[in-house]
Amino acid sequence: MVIQAEATTPSAILDRASLLLDAFDGPGRLTLAQIVRRTGLPRSSAHRMLDRLVQLRWLRREGRDYELGIRLMELGSLAVHQDRLHRAAMPFLHELHRVTGFVVHLAVLDGPDVVYLDKVGGELSAVVPTRVGGRRPAACTAVGKAILAYSDERRIADALAGQAGARTRYSITTKAQLDTELDKVRAHGIAVEREESLPGFGCIAAPIGDLGEAAVAAVSVCGPVDRMLFDHRLSAPVRTTALNIWRHVDDGRVRVHPTLQQHPRPLGVGRSYADRRGPRTA
Amino acid sequence: MVIQAEATTPSAILDRASLLLDAFDGPGRLTLAQIVRRTGLPRSSAHRMLDRLVQLRWLRREGRDYELGIRLMELGSLAVHQDRLHRAAMPFLHELHRVTGFVVHLAVLDGPDVVYLDKVGGELSAVVPTRVGGRRPAACTAVGKAILAYSDERRIADALAGQAGARTRYSITTKAQLDTELDKVRAHGIAVEREESLPGFGCIAAPIGDLGEAAVAAVSVCGPVDRMLFDHRLSAPVRTTALNIWRHVDDGRVRVHPTLQQHPRPLGVGRSYADRRGPRTA
Numbered sequence: 247m248v249i250q251a252e253a254t255t256p257s258a259i260l261d262r263a264s265l266l267l268d269a270f271d272g273p274g275r276l277t278l279a280q281i282v283r284r285t286g287l288p289r290s291s292a293h294r295m296l297d298r299l300v301q302l303r304w305l306r307r308e309g310r311d312y313e314l315g316i317r318l319m320e321l322g323s324l325a326v327h328q329d330r331l332h333r334a335a336m337p338f339l340h341e342l343h344r345v346t347g348f349v350v351h352l353a354v355l356d357g358p359d360v361v362y363l364d365k366v367g368g369e370l371s372a373v374v375p376t377r378v379g380g381r382r383p384a385a386c387t388a389v390g391k392a393i394l395a396y397s398d399e400r401r402i403a404d405a406l407a408g409q410a411g412a413r414t415r416y417s418i419t420t421k422a423q424l425d426t427e428l429d430k431v432r433a434h435g436i437a438v439e440r441e442e443s444l445p446g447f448g449c450i451a452a453p454i455g456d457l458g459e460a461a462v463a464a465v466s467v468c469g470p471v472d473r474m475l476f477d478h479r480l481s482a483p484v485r486t487t488a489l490n491i492w493r494h495v496d497d498g499r500v501r502v503h504p505t506l507q508q509h510p511r512p513l514g515v516g517r518s519y520a521d522r523r524g525p526r527t528a
Numbered sequence: 529m530v531i532q533a534e535a536t537t538p539s540a541i542l543d544r545a546s547l548l549l550d551a552f553d554g555p556g557r558l559t560l561a562q563i564v565r566r567t568g569l570p571r572s573s574a575h576r577m578l579d580r581l582v583q584l585r586w587l588r589r590e591g592r593d594y595e596l597g598i599r600l601m602e603l604g605s606l607a608v609h610q611d612r613l614h615r616a617a618m619p620f621l622h623e624l625h626r627v628t629g630f631v632v633h634l635a636v637l638d639g640p641d642v643v644y645l646d647k648v649g650g651e652l653s654a655v656v657p658t659r660v661g662g663r664r665p666a667a668c669t670a671v672g673k674a675i676l677a678y679s680d681e682r683r684i685a686d687a688l689a690g691q692a693g694a695r696t697r698y699s700i701t702t703k704a705q706l707d708t709e710l711d712k713v714r715a716h717g718i719a720v721e722r723e724e725s726l727p728g729f730g731c732i733a734a735p736i737g738d739l740g741e742a743a744v745a746a747v748s749v750c751g752p753v754d755r756m757l758f759d760h761r762l763s764a765p766v767r768t769t770a771l772n773i774w775r776h777v778d779d780g781r782v783r784v785h786p787t788l789q790q791h792p793r794p795l796g797v798g799r800s801y802a803d804r805r806g807p808r809t810a
Contacts, residue, residue, distance in 0.1 A: 318604050372618075
């Protein structure tokens with residue numbers, strides 16, 4: 247006869263493992279005592295599972311401290327690399343960065359947040375405090391608004407409900423504000439954000455997907471708000487990039503050559519951010 | 529009385545979850561039948577665990593196909609971001625890329641392979657087929673040789689034993705070759721690799737760590753082998769970068785300003801790869 251204790255069903259174990267790993271979201275290094283406190287798991291059970299996770303290299307142990315391990319780095323990198331949307335988008339993201347000089351993001355919606363799948367940015371990249379795998383409240387970001395404008399009402403409501411306070415004094419906080427903003431996105435096919443997510447920075451985003459159905463992702467250019475051109479000179483290449491990505495991911499057989507030069511007016515955006523700052527002082 | 533079936537101990541469940549996720553290393557998208565074939569797990573057990581992993585967003589399901597999910601992207605990105613070595617290294621990696629124009633890698637040794645923790649490369653980045661979280665046989669790479677030269681005999685033996693066939697016709701395959709090579713690294717503090725890992729590419733690496741004890745990582749510059757300067761003009765800034773990273777990670781209080789300009793002879797490497805190719809055609 248085999249009687250399984252409730253806590254040892256496969257699902258319960260996986261939930262516990264997930265809880266253990268989630269505990270590292272923030273502090274980075276944790277002792278057993280801290281992990282027990284953060285997860286509420288029994289000490290002996292947590293200890294046994296941590297040991298195994300170290301053996302599997304999902305965690306790493308240094309003295310009394312546990313940290314996220316190299317196998318998670320590998321699996322995470324593989325997840326991004328294998329993502330079909332990301333693979334289709336990559337050459338177009340690099341091209342958009344090359345042509346505009348700004349930091350380019352590819353993002354998807356996940357609950358109330360956007361999660362960045364890629365960030366291409368050269369020197370300016372270090373200045374913009376976003377990272378691949380990082381999240382931001384969707385309603386504060388251009389990529390988030392671009393996706394929400396082509397999402398159902400439930401997801402739009404989720405985005406506001408789950409938002410943990412406004413990011414900056416310009417962030418959208420009410421349903422009325424968000425509805426007005428999403429109407430604008432639908433009218434122009436472009437979402438704009440000025441210091442709503444990060445003080446000093448602005449973004450222009452376009453939705454990716456069959457917009458008659460829903461957006462699956464968005465692409466944006468992002469930079470210092472006083473250097474962004476909030477008109478067609480930036481919005482046109484961003485929109486073209488979104489269309490090219492979707493054409494490419496939708497039908498793997500179509501080999502779209504990644505170029506924005508075909509667009510009639512790439513003017514003004516051909517010089518990079520670095521160029522516009524004047525000569526290098528290196 | 530509680531009797532636990534062997535397969536439902538927490539460790540066994542974690543091993544199964546690990547096995548399930550490892551199955552995605554390669555193909556990317558898998559059906560339940562394919563997963564069962566690759567892992568050897570009972571179908572019903574695999575199915576239940578897959579369902580839970582989808583709920584936890586470690587996997588994503590699209591129709592009959594399973595893929596790695598967004599939570600793994602997040603955890604993986606967090607693991608890289610929280611890594612103390614990586615955090616200390618970042619500004620120096622960007623500086624080394626800026627000064628040399630080549631692709632810069634930060635890597636650690638894991639079994640017989642190196643795993644890349646970061647890759648900084650601008651335009652050239654797309655040409656060099658490495659990725660963060662990716663692996664390569666240590667004995668074929670400059671970063672691998674740099675670390676192995678300051679590792680114990682067991683790790684050196686592991687590196688050759690675990691190597692799944694030579695990468696190119698220049699790759700090191702015998703213990704004698706590797707020993708000669710590691711002696712050179714110890715003599716100069718620099719490891720060199722010419723088309724041993726990737727046809728057409730070369731690398732120059734320096735070990736990071738207390739070299740009286742062991743190297744914990746390595747940093748390298750990598751580029752088309754015919755454009756690399758295999759002398760002090762590249763090896764000096766690579767070595768300086770490795771020293772700066774170690775000073776910075778070793779003692780968090782020391783705020784080292786990331787600059788290579790202090791080096792007496794940064795000559796020749798100040799122009800980027802892109803510059804040397806001639807003016808942009810954008």
